[in-house]
Amino acid sequence: MAELTVENLHLTYGTNPILKGVSMVLNRGEVVSLLGPSGSGKTTLLRAVGGLETPHKGTIRIGDKVVFDGDNGFEVPAEARNLGLVFQSYALWPHKTVFENVAFGLKLRKVSSGDIASRVKKALDELSLGHLADRYPHQLSGGQQQRVAIARALVYNPPVILMDEPLSNLDAKLREEARAWLRVLIVEMQLSALVVTHDQAEALAMSDRILLLNNGVIEQEGTPQEMYGNPRTLFTADFMGSNNRLKGRVAQVLDGRALLEGPGGWKLWGRARPGATAGAEGTGMIRLERVRIAEGPGENRVEPELTTSMFLGDKWEHVFHLGDTTLRAHSATHLAKGKHWIELPREDLWVF
């Protein structure tokens, strides 16, 4: 069942269009990520759902209740939408204790003080914050503040919880732990969550579905596996991972496969993506981790010059030059200077 439905949403700041017709659905118990570069409109979409921005066209429904309808100017104010929102900055009220921060939403819902105490305690315990109830926000670490912000958004059981870059204020190491922890929490509590992020790894790890926004429209949506393994557009392919990009000319398109010819005479077969036409310019794209160092010549192999190697700890990353094209690849071991054969498997190379 759809907890949140957005249809054809348009939103403009002055004359600057931010959202240009976005539609999406969030089902019960599902985590959907809004992913995109900065300026793509992902935060604006989240804030529009929360009632903090006013679109000028489209509809937003929470459950089966319409909360925004651009056609007849109907808008339910933010405070009446009964959503949970976790702010990027956490936006904890510095003059209230942790307990008071979490209790505020219940107080506004006229819950009796006995019930408030027990529900806040339960929410804090679930997030292992029970011992911090009497602290003020500035006495907490970043990770603790983040959990208080989540507890505050969850405590009144909103049907949908909105999270604006919930992990971006944590430092890199803590962020990876929090990512796993947040995913477990969302699954265990069967929350329906809409999460904004600009970090593709975070989106892949946390979501059931990803909506990739680009310039105010949805570029592609799908499961993390689809988004990563089967991108339909160059933008999606480029955004979702670390890639090698090869510029060339499409020589031939045959049975869903395309032959890309590059300057210097290299020829590579790949999977044809929508838009790849024979005779036109084309771009080949392959994930870094799919490029293989090969022993000798063979199908879909090229022989570039090794320029430099970097040690990354768990592996080496090598930078090759093939004419003007730069190729990067990983290997477990160090490589000697000079020319090497590398393979770009035809199943892993996309031609756009």
Added chain:
Amino acid sequence: MSATAADALPARPSPLSALVSWRALTILVTAAAVLGPLSLILYQSFLTAPFFDPTKQVGIGAYEFVFADSDFWKALGNSLVISTGMTLIAVPLGAMLAFVMERTDLPGKRWFEPLILVPSFVSPMVLSFGFVVAAGPVGFYTVWWQGLFGDAPWTLYTVPAMTVIAGLTHVPNVYVYASAALKSLGSDVEEAARVAGASPFRVALSVSLPLIMPSLLFSAVLVFFLGFELFGLPLVLGDPEGILVLSTYLYKLTNKLGTPSYHLMAAVAMCIVAITFPLVLLQRYLLQGARKYATIKGKAGRMKELPLGPWAWAAAALLGIFVFVTVIVPVSGIALRAFVTNWGFGVDLSEALTLDSFRFVFHEPTHTRAIWNTVLIGTVGGALTVACYTAIGFASHRRNDGWSRFLDYLVLVPRAVPGLLAGLAFLWVFLFFPPLTPLRTTIFSVWLAYSVVWLAYGMRLISSSLMQVSPELEEAGRSVGASRGVISRRITLPLIRAGLMGSWLLVFMIFEREYSTAVYLLAPGTEVIGAQLVSLWQGGAIDIVAALSLINIILVGIGLAIALRFGVKLRD
């Protein structure tokens, strides 16, 4: 690139001695101008007669006399009641207005901001007079009300009425601090409250206003303190019924004994300073606290105004009533009164209209001189004052030594001395030091007193301009070899030019508005409109007071219009 011998030469530093003496001179002159008059009051208060009287002796007789006077205690009581009451009115109202103006989508609110600030730019003497002619026993609004509904349910000449008017006219003082604090408060904490289910009113009450509590506390102390400075209002509204506050008690002492009773006045002055000085120190302490607090708040992001929905009517009514009562009533009263021969029951407005008051004002040399002096002291005087303030600002800019801290506290001292006392103190300085006496009857005396009285206010303007210059720009100057003096003149000064122009405009408006400081300095040659109004009001020349008041409002209005035109921030 190889360095030649010439490249390697350090830039020639300016002589260190000249630099030190320039700064020392600035500090010395400031200290003399601030501490001289104050120590004279202190000295005078421990004499048994005026300082020029050969029979004077050192003693505490003056204090004994004052403390034995029941009027003194009544005046002190009234001052306390009015100060407390006006704080209780001004703080909640100023805070709510700031929230409405800063945070909500009330339509047309931008037009209201200058109107809200008007009471802080119009002379209190003029405003009080405006209330009398508009809503006094035979004021315009009173007479109109009586014509429509019968007896007017208000009266002006009581302590509660004075408290309400003082409270309303001090709303801008709270408003500027509350709205500055709200501006720096990130909107995310408010949005979080809305998403949690709070209505706009609830957001204000539970989140926004508690978070700016340090600023509200500061402005509460400020308003309470200003209550002890009130002079024009109790003089105009309290005097008819014999209601005294500390400042009017002091003023009445002048003639109480028939002979100059300087020692008694000094004793009362010291009593007032004993109350105000701790309040000034408290304000300073609270202001620092408020700044510290500002740093731990949420992040300021893109702001969406809170939709008021049905609350819009309540907010508009609050704003409308405030502006009507506090600005429109007194100003329209004065504007009307200046153009009628007389006013009362049964007078037909169309028949009473006249320009006689203005004809009289422009034919009377003392009045034309007062207008000319007022313009002069605001423009030329204001520019000189800003120049002096800038010099003092540079003397402590980016220096963290004992002298800077001394200057810091020094500029605070005049804040604790109400204008009336400062004027008195300067009068004594001019009489006490024979070399200065010839300047006594020139406008210089008034200018000096004004500049010292507004030192703290002016220094805040200057230092906020100076603080906007990023330290790197000055450090870059040093790294290429410029001395402090050269950096000040060639880098910092040009960068703060716009800020100084704005300060000049604000000082102009303040000087047009000032009245109490010039009261004791009033003499042929030193007339300014403000002091002239006090003197004329005592003489009962209502027509002339109305005409001069209107001219005063127009002068302030010109300043305000220029400030708005050039986008000068009306608050520091």
